[in-house]
Amino acid sequence: MPTPILELQDVSVDFDGFFALTDLSLSLQPGELRSIIGPNGAGKTTFLDVITGKVKPTKGAVSLRGESILGLSEQKISRLGVGRKFQTPRVFNNLSVVRNLEFAAAPNKTPFHLMFETLTSSVKDEVYRIMDYVGLAPYAKVEAGSLSHGQKQWLAISMLVAQAPDVILLDEPVAGLTDDETARTAELIKSLAGDHTVVVIEHDMEFIRDLGAPVTVLHQGQLLTQGMMEEVKADPRVIEVYLGQSDDH
Amino acid sequence: MKLFRKLVPWILLAFAFFVLPEILSQFRLNLFGRYFSLAIVALGIDLIWGYTGLLSLGQGIFFALGGYAIAMHLLLVTKNDFTTGANGLPKFFENYGVDNLPFFWEPFWSFPVTLIAIWIIPAVVAGLVGYLIFRNRIKGVYFSIITQASLMVFYHFFNGQQKLVNGTNGLKTSTTELFGMIVGSDDAQLLLYRVTLIILPFAYLLCKFLTSGRFGDALIGIRDDEARVRFTGFNPVPFKVIVFLVAGGLAGISGALYTVQSGIVSPQYMAISMSIEMVIWVAVGGRGTLIGPIIGAVLVNYLRSLVSEALPEAWLFVQGGLFIFVVVLMPDGIYGWLTKGGAASMLSAFGIAKRAKTYPSLDLDEQVNLEPKTITPK
Ligand SMILES: Nc1ncnc2c1ncn2[C@@H]1O[C@H](COP(=O)(O)OP(=O)(O)O)[C@@H](O)[C@H]1O
Ligand SMILES: [Mg+2]
Numbered sequence: 044m045p046t047p048i049l050e051l052q053d054v055s056v057d058f059d060g061f062f063a064l065t066d067l068s069l070s071l072q073p074g075e076l077r078s079i080i081g082p083n084g085a086g087k088t089t090f091l092d093v094i095t096g097k098v099k100p101t102k103g104a105v106s107l108r109g110e111s112i113l114g115l116s117e118q119k120i121s122r123l124g125v126g127r128k129f130q131t132p133r134v135f136n137n138l139s140v141v142r143n144l145e146f147a148a149a150p151n152k153t154p155f156h157l158m159f160e161t162l163t164s165s166v167k168d169e170v171y172r173i174m175d176y177v178g179l180a181p182y183a184k185v186e187a188g189s190l191s192h193g194q195k196q197w198l199a200i201s202m203l204v205a206q207a208p209d210v211i212l213l214d215e216p217v218a219g220l221t222d223d224e225t226a227r228t229a230e231l232i233k234s235l236a237g238d239h240t241v242v243v244i245e246h247d248m249e250f251i252r253d254l255g256a257p258v259t260v261l262h263q264g265q266l267l268t269q270g271m272m273e274e275v276k277a278d279p280r281v282i283e284v285y286l287g288q289s290d291d292h
Numbered sequence: 293m294k295l296f297r298k299l300v301p302w303i304l305l306a307f308a309f310f311v312l313p314e315i316l317s318q319f320r321l322n323l324f325g326r327y328f329s330l331a332i333v334a335l336g337i338d339l340i341w342g343y344t345g346l347l348s349l350g351q352g353i354f355f356a357l358g359g360y361a362i363a364m365h366l367l368l369v370t371k372n373d374f375t376t377g378a379n380g381l382p383k384f385f386e387n388y389g390v391d392n393l394p395f396f397w398e399p400f401w402s403f404p405v406t407l408i409a410i411w412i413i414p415a416v417v418a419g420l421v422g423y424l425i426f427r428n429r430i431k432g433v434y435f436s437i438i439t440q441a442s443l444m445v446f447y448h449f450f451n452g453q454q455k456l457v458n459g460t461n462g463l464k465t466s467t468t469e470l471f472g473m474i475v476g477s478d479d480a481q482l483l484l485y486r487v488t489l490i491i492l493p494f495a496y497l498l499c500k501f502l503t504s505g506r507f508g509d510a511l512i513g514i515r516d517d518e519a520r521v522r523f524t525g526f527n528p529v530p531f532k533v534i535v536f537l538v539a540g541g542l543a544g545i546s547g548a549l550y551t552v553q554s555g556i557v558s559p560q561y562m563a564i565s566m567s568i569e570m571v572i573w574v575a576v577g578g579r580g581t582l583i584g585p586i587i588g589a590v591l592v593n594y595l596r597s598l599v600s601e602a603l604p605e606a607w608l609f610v611q612g613g614l615f616i617f618v619v620v621l622m623p624d625g626i627y628g629w630l631t632k633g634g635a636a637s638m639l640s641a642f643g644i645a646k647r648a649k650t651y652p653s654l655d656l657d658e659q660v661n662l663e664p665k666t667i668t669p670k
Binding site (some may be wrong): 127154 | 373512522527
């Protein structure tokens with residue numbers, strides 16, 4: 044088996060006595076598409092916080108391409124090729140769509156490069172290609188703050204693609220999207236897998252089924268089970284903690 | 293129309309440069325010279341606060357450092373009865389029985405060194421203070437408190453050092469000589485007025501350069517969502533250090549020009565109220581616009597002169613009222629109000645017209661407010 048691109052071993056996160064993650068181990072192969080589900084508060088977002096350097100785990104190891112990334116800053120981990128979309132579409136509201144994308148796409152991220160270097164036409168073309176692909180091209184000069192919720196989600200995902208990371212982490216990419224937008228997002232994500240390693244965190248079961256990827260179920264900070272959607276759905280423990288309560292949402 | 297709007301500031305500048313000296317009395321012209329020098333420190337505040345979200349309440353430190361630098365030079369090189377004591381040193385040293393020039397005065401014999409020191413000393417101090425603050429991820433209110441605390445440290449230090457910098461009395465420049473002219477003379481003051489008007493547009497263009505390109509996008513990104521900037525692979529620390537350093541340098545230049553036009557530099561320039569007033573000028577003029585802070589600095593200080601001449605005690609009340617008026621009714625300041633919405637945005641404050649979307653941003657942003665709610669169990 045090749046080295047996993049991303050690996051977590053026995054990771055625990057202790058928020059003042061409350062364990063948001065407990066002894067979580069998980070590994071991802073290059074190009075893999077993985078879905079992660081779990082009820083609210085299961086620790087899914089915390090899991091991404093640990094990978095991206097926002098939260099330092101109390102215990103355990105996190106490695107990227109076989110090398111530990113524990114204790115690295117968020118920006119270092121990002122530059123090593125880990126990109127993240129937040130649970131809410133965090134885009135820069137006071138910048139135009141194209142400037143949001145150019146900011147994410149910048150190959151050199153130092154102040155001096157931003158001051159004195161103009162973006163190469165290949166980067167600019169790539170930005171336009173992405174905007175075309177997700178249908179944001181007509182809004183290129185529009186301030187991101189005035190986009191609709193769905194457009195912001197797509198802009199946030201587009202910024203990730205522009206950033207060109209090897210590992211793409213998506214926290215609830217279809218929250219608040221219409222059915223049609225959700226289906227198109229599923230297509231987009233499937234097209235990203237292969238070239239990128241993609242982790243998708245979602246509540247929406249329909250969407251997870253559309254992705255057709257292996258599913259990892261988290262519950263109370265622990266790994267409950269893994270498998271294909273059909274197997275996972277049939278697991279009585281999953282029904283109890285997750286599917287059983289989906290009616291009350 | 294667009295071209296016209298671009299030209300207006302330059303027309304006003306030419307007007308101030310050529311016409312105002314002809315129509316204003318020397319007294320009034322000198323006051324305007326001071327206002328224009330204050331506009332330079334305001335530009336720096338807009339860079340760090342309006343664009344980058346760093347509300348510094350300590351710009352007086354850098355302002356005063358620039359003022360002291362030029363004053364020390366002028367006191368050293370001037371040899372006349374008003375300025376020089378019996379031992380050949382600046383006169384105030386006599387009062388404290390100081391016969392040897394303190395070592396840190398030495399570099400200020402040189403005019404070129406002084407011209408560089410005026411901005412480089414404040415810039416380096418700002419860069420160091422900024423680096424320590426930003427590296428430790430101190431943000432928001434805590435940043436403001438630390439800058440204000442640093443201001444108090446500097447204030448008390450300069451106040452207490454009679455033997456080094458004449459303590460609370462400060463350094464008087466009006467009787468010193470520059471290019472063979474007494475600095476307080478009409479000719480010298482006219483020259484300094486024009487020098488100020490030449491430097492102001494350069495300060496503006498520097499800030500414009502820093503805020504309009506991709507570097508400016510990064511500043512706005514840091515202001516609106518710093519964590520997001522980090523996750524995009526940028527380290528915000530050097531960006532913040534650079535703008536804080538530039539703002540410090542601009543404050544130093546501003547302080548030097550202000551000092552030679554008001555005739556004195558003293559620790560009062562590092563009083564808490566002065567640094568807060570600088571922020572008020574920016575808020576009143578319109579932050580994040582660069583033009584706004586210039587308007588704010590000139591207008592508020594002009595108003596202050598007018599009110600103080602008529603009713604000396606009333607100014608603080610007027611200033612407070614003005615600030616509240618602007619914060620409530622013109623959140624984008626005078627310039628923002630002129631360029632977008634205008635009267636409509638004022639009506640909206642009374643609930644008469646529709647409320648427009650306002651920046652800033654994070655605590656008003658519904659998405660950011662949503663995030664903590666959605667991560668807690670339903
Ligand atoms: N910074 C924090 N301090 C304390 N508790 C936290 C913090 N962040 C998350 N939590 C808690 O950890 C648990 C897991 O949260 P989260 O990872 O956001 O869950 P999910 O994304 O699966 O809904 C929740 O109970 C949440 O309240
Ligand atoms: Mg979450």
